[in-house]
Amino acid sequence: MGKGGGCVPSRIKHPSSAEDASHHRGSTTNITNNAPIAADEEIHETPTETVNSTNTQSVTATLKVFIVFYSMYGHVEKLAKRMKKGVDGVEGVEAVLYRVPETLPVDVLEHMKAPPKDPEVPEIKAAELAEADGVLFGFPTRYGCMAAQMKALFDSTGQLWKEQTLAGKPAGFFVSTGTQGGGQETTAWTAITQLTHHGMLFVPIGYTFGAGMFKMDSIRGGSPYGAGVYAGDGTREPTETELALAEHQGKYMAGVVKRLSQA
Numbered sequence: 001m002g003k004g005g006g007c008v009p010s011r012i013k014h015p016s017s018a019e020d021a022s023h024h025r026g027s028t029t030n031i032t033n034n035a036p037i038a039a040d041e042e043i044h045e046t047p048t049e050t051v052n053s054t055n056t057q058s059v060t061a062t063l064k065v066f067i068v069f070y071s072m073y074g075h076v077e078k079l080a081k082r083m084k085k086g087v088d089g090v091e092g093v094e095a096v097l098y099r100v101p102e103t104l105p106v107d108v109l110e111h112m113k114a115p116p117k118d119p120e121v122p123e124i125k126a127a128e129l130a131e132a133d134g135v136l137f138g139f140p141t142r143y144g145c146m147a148a149q150m151k152a153l154f155d156s157t158g159q160l161w162k163e164q165t166l167a168g169k170p171a172g173f174f175v176s177t178g179t180q181g182g183g184q185e186t187t188a189w190t191a192i193t194q195l196t197h198h199g200m201l202f203v204p205i206g207y208t209f210g211a212g213m214f215k216m217d218s219i220r221g222g223s224p225y226g227a228g229v230y231a232g233d234g235t236r237e238p239t240e241t242e243l244a245l246a247e248h249q250g251k252y253m254a255g256v257v258k259r260l261s262q263a
Contacts, residue, residue: 063093063257064131067250068124069138070100070149072114075176075231076138077121078238079246083136083174083227086250093254098124100153126156130165134257136250137191140176140231141183145190154194167199170256174227174246180219188225203256209248212241220245
């Protein structure tokens with residue numbers, strides 16, 4: 001009805017100033033009664049603003065996924081670097097590459113013709129794991145188990161275990177083996193004990209890679225436990241499929257870390 005419009009003005013009660021102010025304050029309620037769709041929007045908008053205002057830090061803070069690896073001939077390192085691309089592709093999450101300290105003497109590494117380490121990737125100390133929101137551990141197999149260099153890192157986490165600092169943090173694995181029957185699954189499977197004692201959450205990729213998990217037209221490393229690569233005698237390079245799986249695992253882990261941070 002238009003302003004001042006009414007054919008029986010004597011029966012219309014004109015609101016006082018207080019009532020008029022009350023009417024304006026309750027304008028949202030009037031809209032709610034007349035337009036249920038708008039009401040849904042209003043109701044949705046109010047708690048959203050409240051959540052954002054109380055969780056500003058969780059929304060704006062960058063979550064960290066540590067990609068911690070040991071690589072003798074570079075196969076695991078190539079997976080790690082492609083994995084970082086997957087993590088970094090998720091908004092609000094950042095990957096940080098770390099290598100574990102080498103335990104073999106230099107002369108032994110030279111005899112094994114191992115290439116030099118990338119100086120741009122720092123070595124990690126056990127205490128630094130506490131700063132991660134999630135961790136992806138990569139390592140080559142040694143008779144179906146993780147390499148001694150990675151085991152040495154876990155062996156140095158006694159203080160973190162004592163305080164259960166890593167409890168609740170999600171973690172996953174990616175591996176390298178020499179042959180198809182060399183431990184693509186068992187190398188990751190036997191490493192789960194390390195996470196268990198720390199109370200960490202093992203995050204396998206399952207079959208989330210989709211059709212790529214079922215391709216049989218070429219040799220491919222990786223399993224539902226995590227990404228993987230076949231190194232052969234050391235000269236074989238990771239295929240694009242193996243690298244794509246590593247990137248997927250990084251993206252998948254980043255998504256899990258992000259969801260857990262919002263829980």
